[in-house]
Amino acid sequence: MTSAFPPAFILIFGALLIPFFKGKVKNCYVILLPAIAFYMISKVGVGSSWQIHFFGFDLTLLRVDKLSKIFGYIFTLNATVAFVYAFYVKDNNQHMAALFYIGSALGVVFAGDLVSLYFFWEIMAIASTFLILGRKTDKALHAGMRYVLVHIFGGLCLLAGIVIYITQTGSIGFDAMIQRNPATWLILIGILVNAAAPPMSAWLSDAYPEATVSGGVILSAYTTKTAVYTLIRGFPGWEILIVIGCIMTLYGIIYALLENDMRRILAYSIINQVGFMVAGVGIGTAMSLNGAAAHAFCHIIYKSLLWMSAGSVLYMTGKSKCTELGGLYKTMPLTLIFGTIGALAISAFPGTSGFTSKSLIIDGAVHEHLLWVWIVLEIASAGVFLHAGIKFPYFVFFAKDNGLRPGETNKTMLAAMGFMAFMCIFLGVYPKPLYDILPFEVHYQAYSISHVAAQMQLLMLSALVFFLFLPLLKRTDTVSLDTDWFYRKGGKLFYAAMDKGLNGVNSFCNTVFVLNLTTAIGRFFRKGPVKIAKLIIIPVRSILGDDRDKLAAVRARLDQAFETGSHPLGISAIAATLFFVMLFLFY
Amino acid sequence: MKDKKEFDYFDKPAVKRRLWILLFVVCALSVVPDIFVDRHPHFGFDGFIGFYAILGFVSCAVLILLSKLIGRILKVKEDYYD
Numbered sequence: 001m002t003s004a005f006p007p008a009f010i011l012i013f014g015a016l017l018i019p020f021f022k023g024k025v026k027n028c029y030v031i032l033l034p035a036i037a038f039y040m041i042s043k044v045g046v047g048s049s050w051q052i053h054f055f056g057f058d059l060t061l062l063r064v065d066k067l068s069k070i071f072g073y074i075f076t077l078n079a080t081v082a083f084v085y086a087f088y089v090k091d092n093n094q095h096m097a098a099l100f101y102i103g104s105a106l107g108v109v110f111a112g113d114l115v116s117l118y119f120f121w122e123i124m125a126i127a128s129t130f131l132i133l134g135r136k137t138d139k140a141l142h143a144g145m146r147y148v149l150v151h152i153f154g155g156l157c158l159l160a161g162i163v164i165y166i167t168q169t170g171s172i173g174f175d176a177m178i179q180r181n182p183a184t185w186l187i188l189i190g191i192l193v194n195a196a197a198p199p200m201s202a203w204l205s206d207a208y209p210e211a212t213v214s215g216g217v218i219l220s221a222y223t224t225k226t227a228v229y230t231l232i233r234g235f236p237g238w239e240i241l242i243v244i245g246c247i248m249t250l251y252g253i254i255y256a257l258l259e260n261d262m263r264r265i266l267a268y269s270i271i272n273q274v275g276f277m278v279a280g281v282g283i284g285t286a287m288s289l290n291g292a293a294a295h296a297f298c299h300i301i302y303k304s305l306l307w308m309s310a311g312s313v314l315y316m317t318g319k320s321k322c323t324e325l326g327g328l329y330k331t332m333p334l335t336l337i338f339g340t341i342g343a344l345a346i347s348a349f350p351g352t353s354g355f356t357s358k359s360l361i362i363d364g365a366v367h368e369h370l371l372w373v374w375i376v377l378e379i380a381s382a383g384v385f386l387h388a389g390i391k392f393p394y395f396v397f398f399a400k401d402n403g404l405r406p407g408e409t410n411k412t413m414l415a416a417m418g419f420m421a422f423m424c425i426f427l428g429v430y431p432k433p434l435y436d437i438l439p440f441e442v443h444y445q446a447y448s449i450s451h452v453a454a455q456m457q458l459l460m461l462s463a464l465v466f467f468l469f470l471p472l473l474k475r476t477d478t479v480s481l482d483t484d485w486f487y488r489k490g491g492k493l494f495y496a497a498m499d500k501g502l503n504g505v506n507s508f509c510n511t512v513f514v515l516n517l518t519t520a521i522g523r524f525f526r527k528g529p530v531k532i533a534k535l536i537i538i539p540v541r542s543i544l545g546d547d548r549d550k551l552a553a554v555r556a557r558l559d560q561a562f563e564t565g566s567h568p569l570g571i572s573a574i575a576a577t578l579f580f581v582m583l584f585l586f587y
Numbered sequence: 588m589k590d591k592k593e594f595d596y597f598d599k600p601a602v603k604r605r606l607w608i609l610l611f612v613v614c615a616l617s618v619v620p621d622i623f624v625d626r627h628p629h630f631g632f633d634g635f636i637g638f639y640a641i642l643g644f645v646s647c648a649v650l651i652l653l654s655k656l657i658g659r660i661l662k663v664k665e666d667y668y669d
Binding site for chain 2: 258327329378454457467476489
């Protein structure tokens, strides 16, 4: 096809024109860009490609297959709705950063080779940082700096892996990695940093909650899901991913249960949900890979919805801590309803999109007879309802009324949430359109009485536990230490060590050499000769019988002589002779 | 006097009690289909009635207690890093 070209270009080059638009036209323009990209992706045929010769390589900037298409669809769909949500945002920088970010995420998804993948990967890291910095608070600035440093680390691992890989194989093509060697491991580590796999996970819960209201919505979708895409493409069936995925699901729940900030709860639940996808990739069968892709698709929708509802609360109240919120159902009923639909979807409540997508992953584990994986994923499914399904809506909209009466959020935000809520339910009751675009052919029936009953038991008992254990879940005004401790406190420790260590050596040298030694030498050369002269002359004169007055006079004369440099010629001559004699004797 | 009474349905003790009852009823109802429907236990031990209910209850209780325990070590004041 000649008309096909990378959809990333629409967003990236389109972003450059933003400063030429004003007011509402600008907001309409940014909504239009991803919508056009969505349309384009729907029209481009499987198998199309677009290449360019660059850096001495044939770079494939467009590789269209079902896997890249499904991610392309959801990335552009989500972007369109997110920009409707962000209709109130006037800040050019935020719009441009968002479009660069989403555009480069599309670039990664459609990249057919490792070089262009890396290129877009890094643009993504940098553009996304500006969505955090856009909040313009000190906290956001610091979190953004930590965020970009972690991503530079991940990017360097990826780059090192890619360079070794290309040198070894001579090919830049990006397909399933079969060999397990340092190159592929490095690539995997680079990707897992973006997937927020522990221990490199803390950047997500550290940075996303500090982003702007609409920035948080956009961030929640792309970085981790491009990582999921790259894993599906490059690392299907790598067993280690099953273990990592299972750890992520439980890690996300436990930290979300401890958390007080509503957007941080949602950040941890991203890690939990991505864990399901990573485990699905690790299982590596057609069914579980389909599950990972489908779950990423649905996850982007309901997670955006959840971030939108939390964003609305933050937008209206300026608060995001559960200890300061509560009782908002009275004045924000629509936000509550939409948020709850998102919360039900993430919990895979029957009738919502989470149910029709997550089941594919869990059944994928069952089909492979992976007992422990299945148990962990079921436990995690129950736990999702605890931390995201109930905890988030309960503490924000119900619980203790803190007297906030903000009123409902603005209409475009509500419209965006309404659409996402509709999608959650639509894909829950009629998943066929989703199943049709999955990378592998699907013959799957999510709904059976036993399956629905099993899920309902899991969720309802989980709800029961939540309310029975409510006193234990009381919110406290705290944060929880995570792996970012090592670079936040460790960084300070390193700084202190360097400060005390190197600066200590410095000041020691200063005291010893500059201040003391040089003055001592100076003093020696200034006062030394007169002292030596006195040491020799005074005893000699006292032996010769000089009394005290005479000696004092001699001292005074010596002092004066050395100060003015006016010595009797004879003495100078004797001293010089003595000096030469000593030289002669010793050398 | 306020001209419009605030919507505070969920703050009423009677409503809270009703919701508790509803929750218990739904929990009980969710187990009912197990009695009638032919289930397909995958691993042998997961075939008995109410398996998922017990799994849900136990795993959530353990998760909460575990997080409570971990929280004792990991929870720090809001301004810890400042």
